Amino acid sequence: MAASPSIHLVTEIPGPKSRALVARREAATPPGAAKLTPIAIERAHGAVVTDVDGNRYLDLAGGIGTLAVGHTPDAVVGAIKEQVDKLIHMCFIVGTYEAPVALCERLNALAPGAFPKRTVLMNSGAEALETAVLIARSHTKRQGVVVFDGAYHGRTNLTLAMTSKFNLFKKGYGPFAPEVYRLPFPNAFRRPAGMTAEAWVDWHVGNLEHSFTAIVDPSHVAAVVIEPVLGEGGFIPIPAPFLQRLRQLCDTHGMLLICDEVQAGMGRTGKLWACEHAGVVPDILCTAKSLGAGMPISAVIGRATVMESPHAGGLGGTYSGNPLACVAALAALDTITDPAFLARAVVVGERMRAGLLAIQARHPRLVGDVRGLGPMLAMELVKDPDTREPWLEATQAVNAATLQRGLITIRAGLYSNCVRLLPPLTISDAELDEAMTVLSASVDAVAAALGVA
Ligand SMILES: Cc1ncc(COP(=O)(O)O)c(C=O)c1O
Numbered sequence: 249m250a251a252s253p254s255i256h257l258v259t260e261i262p263g264p265k266s267r268a269l270v271a272r273r274e275a276a277t278p279p280g281a282a283k284l285t286p287i288a289i290e291r292a293h294g295a296v297v298t299d300v301d302g303n304r305y306l307d308l309a310g311g312i313g314t315l316a317v318g319h320t321p322d323a324v325v326g327a328i329k330e331q332v333d334k335l336i337h338m339c340f341i342v343g344t345y346e347a348p349v350a351l352c353e354r355l356n357a358l359a360p361g362a363f364p365k366r367t368v369l370m371n372s373g374a375e376a377l378e379t380a381v382l383i384a385r386s387h388t389k390r391q392g393v394v395v396f397d398g399a400y401h402g403r404t405n406l407t408l409a410m411t412s413k414f415n416l417f418k419k420g421y422g423p424f425a426p427e428v429y430r431l432p433f434p435n436a437f438r439r440p441a442g443m444t445a446e447a448w449v450d451w452h453v454g455n456l457e458h459s460f461t462a463i464v465d466p467s468h469v470a471a472v473v474i475e476p477v478l479g480e481g482g483f484i485p486i487p488a489p490f491l492q493r494l495r496q497l498c499d500t501h502g503m504l505l506i507c508d509e510v511q512a513g514m515g516r517t518g519k520l521w522a523c524e525h526a527g528v529v530p531d532i533l534c535t536a537k538s539l540g541a542g543m544p545i546s547a548v549i550g551r552a553t554v555m556e557s558p559h560a561g562g563l564g565g566t567y568s569g570n571p572l573a574c575v576a577a578l579a580a581l582d583t584i585t586d587p588a589f590l591a592r593a594v595v596v597g598e599r600m601r602a603g604l605l606a607i608q609a610r611h612p613r614l615v616g617d618v619r620g621l622g623p624m625l626a627m628e629l630v631k632d633p634d635t636r637e638p639w640l641e642a643t644q645a646v647n648a649a650t651l652q653r654g655l656i657t658i659r660a661g662l663y664s665n666c667v668r669l670l671p672p673l674t675i676s677d678a679e680l681d682e683a684m685t686v687l688s689a690s691v692d693a694v695a696a697a698l699g700v701a
Pocket residue numbers: 312371372373374375377400401402403475479480508509510511512536537
């Protein structure tokens with residue numbers, strides 16, 4: 249017997265109550281506060297979201313990668329409920345309590361690298377990245393930070409300097425923090441015509457040496473900061489040889505390697521950490537998003553010798569180590585570190601990739617690329633598969649079309665022309681199949697409307 253569908257729409261989308269609440273939002277908040285869909289949410293569980301009009305959606309945005317363990321997972325909800333009566337906030341600067349201690353111990357043990365580690369907890373991805381850079385500067389007594397094309401590291405002044413994609417994130421906001429140097433990396437989809445993917449990677453690996461002469465001298469560089477899979481940049485996995493060469497260069501020149509696993513970590517790629525795919529061990533690893541199952545928390549985990557460099561009192565924040573966020577993270581980690589969870593994440597990825605490749609096979613003119621690592625997958629939409637000219641409007645149309653059919657999807661990419669999929673990794677086969685059927689029908693409809701079917 250076929251499972252009953254999860255998606256259930258009872259009004260037009262957005263419905264009247266969504267429209268009313270979104271109108272209030274628009275009157276109360278500035279347009280700069282980003283808003284990707286016109287729906288207002290009442291509740292969510294697992295992969296299913298219910299809006300204020302009673303419409304049920306499947307969620308492949310997953311809080312922009314925050315919900316590896318799904319919406320309101322019982323274990324996380326239970327842990328928060330148990331904690332909330334005891335202690336909501338004290339401030340880890342003022343007193344010590346167990347949840348953040350246990351979380352730091354746990355993350356020290358889980359992060360890659362057979363060396364002593366220390367963890368400092370923060371509240372957001374941006375804060376984690378900024379803190380990691382401060383620690384690296386303190387340790388190396390150097391100032392330079394090397395980042396890459398397409399990077400997204402956050403919206404504080406330093407992390408905006410480190411972030412790519414000027415128009416959406418940086419326009420009008422300068423001056424940005426100095427001493428940030430940006431390098432290219434091998435994006436296979438955008439390689440020159442006639443060049444093999446391997447030659448493209450080789451060229452960039454070779455170019456690293458040149459960059460550390462032409463762009464910045466390594467003796468000036470505190471840290472190289474890289475997302476092992478670009479998130480906002482379009483779900484582009486950094487080729488393993490490139491990451492491995494970076495590791496070598498860091499070792500040779502005393503630069504620290506910082507992996508930004510805010511989006512790609514916590515099982516999102518089918519391994520706990522994305523850098524594991526390349527066998528690369530960073531000096532500092534930043535994680536957030538799915539760490540807290542939706543609670544605002546991030547972590548900077550690193551070599552003890554590095555992490556102990558800032559002076560006593562030089563790190564911290566009022567809410568860092570908040571007990572509710574920490575018990576949520578401990579419960580989420582129980583799930584994510586279960587080998588069965590990660591094995592399932594791999595299967596989710598394989599199933600989704602097959603679905604995306606089938607869509608591409610039907611629409612080779614529109615779907616230029618299907619890529620990602622494990623279940624962190626996206627498809628890039630183009631006007632022409634030969635020129636690979638990005639097609640932003642087609643991507644917006646697909647996101648809108650899926651929503652009209654009860655599937656929440658969002659975009660990504662330097663050109664905002666990728667449909668990225670970040671499902672709860674707890675999603676069932678039936679839910680995933682339903683989602684991929686809707687995505688497929690949506691691309692069909694958009695391709696037909698744009699005359700590229
Ligand atoms: C790779 C990466 N780093 C940093 C950030 C910033 O995280 P936050 O929005 O929590 O500040 C993000 C957010 O999308 C991210 O994807």
